[in-house]
Amino acid sequence: MAKTGKIYRVAGPVVIAELEARMYDVCKVGHEKLLGEVIQINGPRCTIQVYEDTTGIRPGEEVENTEQPLVVELGPGLLSSIYDGIQRPLQVLRTMTGDFIKRGASAPGLDRKKRWDFKATVKQGAVVKGGDVIGTVKESETVVHKVLVPPNAAGKVVSISDGNFTVLDTVGKLDSGAELRLMQLWPVRKSRPVKGKLLPKVPLITGQRVFDSLFPLAKGGVAAIPGPFGSGKTVAQQSLAKWSDADIVVYVGCGERGNEMTEVLTEFPELTDPKTGKPLMQRTILIANTSNMPVAAREASVYTGITLAEYYRDMGYSVALMADSTSRWAEALREISSRLEEMPGEEGYPAYLSTRLSEFYERAGRVNALMGAEGSVSIIGAVSPPGGDFSEPVTQNTLRVIKTFWALDAKLAQRRHFPSINWLSSYSLYLDSLAQWYEENVAPDWTEYIGRTRLVLQEEEKLMEIVQLVGSDALPEREQVTLLVARMFRESLLQQDAFHPVDTYSEPKKTYLIMKTILHFADLAKTALDSGIRAQRITVMKSKDNLAGVKFEKDYDTFLNAINKDMEKEFAALK
Secondary structure: OOEEEEEEEEEOOEEEEEOOOOOOEEEEEOOOOEEEEEEEEEOOEEEEEEOOOOOOOOOOOEEEEEEEEOEEEEOOOOOOOEEOOOOOEHHHHHHHHOOOOOOOOOOOOOOOOOOEEEEEOOOOOOEEOOOOEEEEEEOOOOOEEEEEOOOOOOEEEEEEOOEEEOOOOEEEEEOOOOEEEOOEEEEOOOOOOOOEEEOOOOEOOOOOHHHHHOOOOEOOOEEEEEOOOOOOHHHHHHHHHHHOOOOEEEEEEEOOOHHHHHHHHHHHHHOEOOOOOOEHHHHEEEEEEOOOOOHHHHHHHHHHHHHHHHHHHOOOOEEEEEEEOHHHHHHHHHHHHHHOOOOEOHHHOEOOHHHHHHHHHOOOEEEEOOOOOEEEEEEEEEEOOHHHOOOOHHHHHHHOOOOEEOOEOHHHHHOOOOOOEOOOOOEEOOHHHHHHHHHHHOOOOHHHHHHHHHHHHHHHHHHHHHHHHHOHHHOOHHHHHHHHHHHHHHHHHHOOOOOOOOOOOOOHHHHHHHHHHHHHHHHHHHHHHHOOOOHHHHHOOHHHHHHHHHHHOOOHHHHHHHHHHHHHHHHHHHO
């Protein structure tokens, strides 16, 4: 029998009720049964954050305690779904209530009627433990869903059978009395257990040249993309979601503007997966919690997203989680904290902001799952600092826990340089640990070329200060060539068109060959300068101008070979 109580006070999304409860119990508030979660207990009174608009709720209305934490439903049917912050399927709610979702509307996260073709992979009498695979379901054309024993169950299989089942049907039983179903529940604020974590030695290939070359992210790693309004955070996040080599993508639109989420929701279902040729949605889960949705559900949305990601990681898949943006999530924390009348920290954020950010990002990792396979969750969080000020609390606290920092620059965006990643402010702490993989799988001199590229870009920054004072013609000839090479890197390597059918994705081999061609030009130029050739004759060469066109070429290998031959002919003609 569920416990009930009465509303004592209402303050925005926070309701105080006289109710017997535990921390994080989910409650049904008021006559409309609005979902909420206990976040503070003070004697006989509980503070509940409600996941919906509380307009019209009055003191004296009934509150029912479900005596369960906020959980998500895990099972086949998650992929291709669009949820809100507490795993209500938005397509189903739209069918029920129309385009404007009514308060109190609810629907289960997984379809109760759909039947799945289950094939058992264990036999009667087998001994299983938490995380073991007991069977498979073809969830989509591209993903095989591995049905797992719940982490807290173990025993000998008494019965199990193939067949068509709903997510609630029992497919098998253990001698411990546990029933095995296609669906399991898991509390969102608790990370799922693993055997152990592995070192980040495998890169998450993003298809974005500036990321894969200068600032790589490891599978199981954590990255942040901070940037001011209009600098391209959302497009960068969407490009990563589309093109990264993760098996599963979880995209959390946390507090973003409605038109941006609409773009995601309408565009993603029409995208084709470059790896399989099938719709990209077949391996994607979208969680939409826009800025006009209830603030408390925004706070829960990132936990819902990471729990779904961990579930697929436990099957041995590589998962990429995009959180756009953690700043809006932190603002939700700030609003709820003020309603609780807690002592504010810096800029009004709660004092525990750093802890909450750390808890979220630390759920990433490349792991040995309980089933024995290797899986990973990589988190890429967008940060929206007001006015592009990276010294504000959310950016600074994020910097303490992430290892890859992709800093967006409004000045680059204004110059139409996209992705507008500032190559001097950004960094990756995974460069050394990933060097061996790149050298073995792309080219043995990958690390050497990356180092040379970074040196040229850093040298350009120093020279530009002089150029602004005296002009480029006053520079020594060697430095004039350095500026030319740096410009080639910026235009051919660092710039990328997210909307061009070819340039939107660049495989590591293409990135490497572009770097190699530019550095080959730099070596030829150095030799020419040493032999007395003037810099002006080098800067007017036509072959280097043709290089930028490689971005839009499918047969880039042939194109770059031709460029290299043209360059060598032009330099030979200088003598």
